[in-house]
Amino acid sequence: xxxxxxxxxxxxxxxxxxxxxxxxxxxxxxxxxxxxxxxxxxxxxxxxxxxxxxxxxxxxxxxxxxxxxxxxxxxxxxxxxxxxxxxxxxxxxxxxxxxxxxxxxxxxxxxxxxxxxxxxxxxxxxxxxxxxxxxxxxxxxxxxxxxxxxxxxxxxxxxxxxxxxxxxxxxxxxxxxxxxxxxxxxxxxxxxxxxxxxxxxxxxxxxxxxxxxxxxxxxxxxxxxxxxxxxxxxxxxxxxxxxxxxxxxxxxxxxxxxxxxxxxxxxxxxxxxxxxxxxxxxxxxxxxxxxxxxxxxxxxxxxxxxxxxxxxxxxxxxxxxxxxxxxxxxxxxxxxxxxxxxxxxxxxxxxxxxxxxxxxxxxxxxxxxxxxxxxxxxxxxxxxxxxxxxxxxxxxxxxxxxxxxxxxxxxxxxxxxxxxxxxxxxxxxxxxxxxxxxxxxxxxxxxxxxxxx
Amino acid sequence: xxxxxxxxxxxxxxxxxxxxxxxxxxxxxxxxxxxxxxxxxxxxxxxxxxxxxxxxxxxxxxxxxxxxxxxxxxxxxxxxxxxxxxxxxxxxxxxxxxxxxxxxxxxxxxxxxxxxxxxxxxxxxxxxxxxxxxxxxxxxxxxxxxxxxxxxxxxxxxxxxxxxxxxxxxxxxxxxxxxxxxxxxxxxxxxxxxxxxxxxxxxxxxxxxxx
Numbered sequence: 001x002x003x004x005x006x007x008x009x010x011x012x013x014x015x016x017x018x019x020x021x022x023x024x025x026x027x028x029x030x031x032x033x034x035x036x037x038x039x040x041x042x043x044x045x046x047x048x049x050x051x052x053x054x055x056x057x058x059x060x061x062x063x064x065x066x067x068x069x070x071x072x073x074x075x076x077x078x079x080x081x082x083x084x085x086x087x088x089x090x091x092x093x094x095x096x097x098x099x100x101x102x103x104x105x106x107x108x109x110x111x112x113x114x115x116x117x118x119x120x121x122x123x124x125x126x127x128x129x130x131x132x133x134x135x136x137x138x139x140x141x142x143x144x145x146x147x148x149x150x151x152x153x154x155x156x157x158x159x160x161x162x163x164x165x166x167x168x169x170x171x172x173x174x175x176x177x178x179x180x181x182x183x184x185x186x187x188x189x190x191x192x193x194x195x196x197x198x199x200x201x202x203x204x205x206x207x208x209x210x211x212x213x214x215x216x217x218x219x220x221x222x223x224x225x226x227x228x229x230x231x232x233x234x235x236x237x238x239x240x241x242x243x244x245x246x247x248x249x250x251x252x253x254x255x256x257x258x259x260x261x262x263x264x265x266x267x268x269x270x271x272x273x274x275x276x277x278x279x280x281x282x283x284x285x286x287x288x289x290x291x292x293x294x295x296x297x298x299x300x301x302x303x304x305x306x307x308x309x310x311x312x313x314x315x316x317x318x319x320x321x322x323x324x325x326x327x328x329x330x331x332x333x334x335x336x337x338x339x340x341x342x343x344x345x346x347x348x349x350x351x352x353x354x355x356x357x358x359x360x361x362x363x364x365x366x367x368x369x370x371x372x373x374x375x376x377x378x379x380x381x382x383x384x385x386x387x388x389x390x391x392x393x394x395x396x397x398x399x400x401x402x403x404x405x406x407x408x409x410x411x412x413x414x415x416x417x418x419x420x421x422x423x424x425x426x427x428x429x430x431x432x433x434x435x436x437x438x439x440x441x442x443x444x445x446x447x448x449x450x451x452x453x
Numbered sequence: 454x455x456x457x458x459x460x461x462x463x464x465x466x467x468x469x470x471x472x473x474x475x476x477x478x479x480x481x482x483x484x485x486x487x488x489x490x491x492x493x494x495x496x497x498x499x500x501x502x503x504x505x506x507x508x509x510x511x512x513x514x515x516x517x518x519x520x521x522x523x524x525x526x527x528x529x530x531x532x533x534x535x536x537x538x539x540x541x542x543x544x545x546x547x548x549x550x551x552x553x554x555x556x557x558x559x560x561x562x563x564x565x566x567x568x569x570x571x572x573x574x575x576x577x578x579x580x581x582x583x584x585x586x587x588x589x590x591x592x593x594x595x596x597x598x599x600x601x602x603x604x605x606x607x608x609x610x611x612x613x614x615x616x617x618x619x620x621x622x623x624x625x626x627x628x629x630x631x632x633x634x635x636x637x638x639x640x641x642x643x644x645x646x647x648x649x650x651x652x653x654x655x656x657x658x659x660x661x662x663x664x
Contacts, residue, residue: 012493012496019500098542100544125539125541447556449556449662450662453547
């Protein structure tokens with residue numbers, strides 16, 4: 001037994017050592033689990049810190065609305081910490097947030113949150129207006145009425161980006177969402193057509209005297225004060241009678257805005273080589289019905305002495321990818337003026353412009369520019385980038401509460417009109433334009449999209 | 454005394470008496486045995502305690518981990534090539550396929566499935582749903598992408614149940630849903646008794662991209 005001395009002590013020590021190993025292993029695994037939980041917790045916290053950073057960046061940019069912005073944007077130094085609530089709260093984490101453009105009318109915020117060395121990144125995209133000038137989103141010299149429809153859970157909204165401007169009152173109901181400003185009782189200079197071709201500039205930008213339709217400086221005024229310029233105002237003066245006859249373009253016995261309207265397109269604008277005078281291919285002497293194949297390829301403008309009816313089509317009604325203008329001395333009635341994305345369809349009417357189920361089934365697109373001497377009436381759903389101005393009233397009504405189908409979305413135009421090459425063909429010089437500064441579009445108009453990187 | 458002669462010197466050393474030290478006394482042995490047994494019992498008790506704790510706790514820890522991973526896989530998702538990319542400034546980002554990124558009101562073909570759509574989608578063409586893994590015969594979460602390609606989320610194999618519910622607060626809210634994951638595990642304790650660990654993880658998900 002001499003060699004067995006202390007054997008039991010050795011065994012005991014070894015046994016205890018093995019227990020310690022087991023215990024250490026268990027403690028190690030437990031600690032590992034705790035560490036894993038903390039990592040998960042830090043990552044989750046970093047995500048919410050990143051989200052908070054994106055929200056703070058949004059507020060920072062929101063305060064810049066109305067300014068001209070240069071991209072990319074960063075938060076000012078020092079504004080990069082998220083704290084617990086209350087004054088002097090402890091620091092939860094840090095973030096780095098930047099914003100940059102995605103397209104001309106969309107920007108994105110990238111925010112990276114950091115907590116105990118763990119990071120998470122989120123992005124969010126917002127709609128916006130870049131600083132540029134385009135047509136009035138919706139304006140009229142008369143009253144404006146906007147109506148959506150609702151019944152039980154079925155709702156159809158009028159959603160206008162605005163700003164909305166009216167020379168009278170603007171009325172709406174609970175199913176109207178306007179993201180821009182609403183301006184009532186504004187003073188407008190009505191769109192007129194008393195413009196003469198200026199050979200020096202190559203544009204119809206020289207004003208004519210009212211009554212001098214042909215711009216020859218020989219014209220009558222309302223001498224007898226009866227409210228109109230007629231042959232009676234010439235009296236026995238042969239030269240004055242001749243001037244009247246020359247200025248009465250449509251031979252209806254009165255010289256008025258309609259003569260100026262016709263003259264503007266068939267005489268003055270024709271100086272630009274558009275060939276829209278009488279007996280030209282772009283001149284229609286009576287009312288017309290168009291569909292998407294009825295306009296010859298390569299024709300940018302047509303003049304119709306009468307009414308225009310544009311028949312229904314679920315895609316682009318205009319056959320080719322181009323900007324087009326329709327001018328009518330009567331009313332323009334359209335079922336679905338869809339156009340190819342990025343193009344502009346300009347409707348100029350001496351009467352009313354009436355639109356039906358714009359985009360009821362199909363995709364839209366393009367910019368719809370409306371200039372009406374009469375009213376602008378839009379019924380049922382659809383959407384368009386709009387620049388609408390009516391010398392009369394604007395009436396927009398979704399009529400039926402069919403959710404998802406009959407919303408009427410009228411957005412701002414997407415073309416910068418401060419560039420003269422973008423000015424819609426045929427619009428007179430005093431057609432109202434609207435300078436747009438940077439503004440974030442309302443969530444109801446362009447839904448922000450959050451992503452976790 | 455022992456006398457040693459060394460180079461003519463005589464050195465005297467005392468003789469060490471070993472006879473009385475050749476063993477332990479009975480008292481010594483009894484004390485040593487008592488201490489050893491006491492130590493062994495303490496060690497055994499500790500071992501039993503750790504063993505019991507571990508066998509009962511580790512399945513619960515594992516169940517909670519599985520539930521957590523399942524929730525994260527469904528809510529946050531992972532980068533999905535079918536969801537495409539987008540560019541902010543000069544940086545291109547990949548989209549994830551978690552339901553938190555859904556851009557339209559989801560639908561629920563059953564309580565154990567959700568159909569949803571991401572930004573590039575025009576309808577709810579993606580799904581998460583509970584199914585049975587044919588290899589293990591255990592429940593597992595499947596993901597179906599916009600091309601109808603189905604993939605199994607391996608880390609969720611073994612969950613017991615998965616449910617999706619709309620949040621009701623007086624009226625139906627379409628942009629808040631609750632994802633609930635249940636994981637059950639049977640554990641045999643030291644007494645040989647079987648008991649079931651029941652872990653339920655639930656997360657309220659606000660679908661920010663759904664107006």
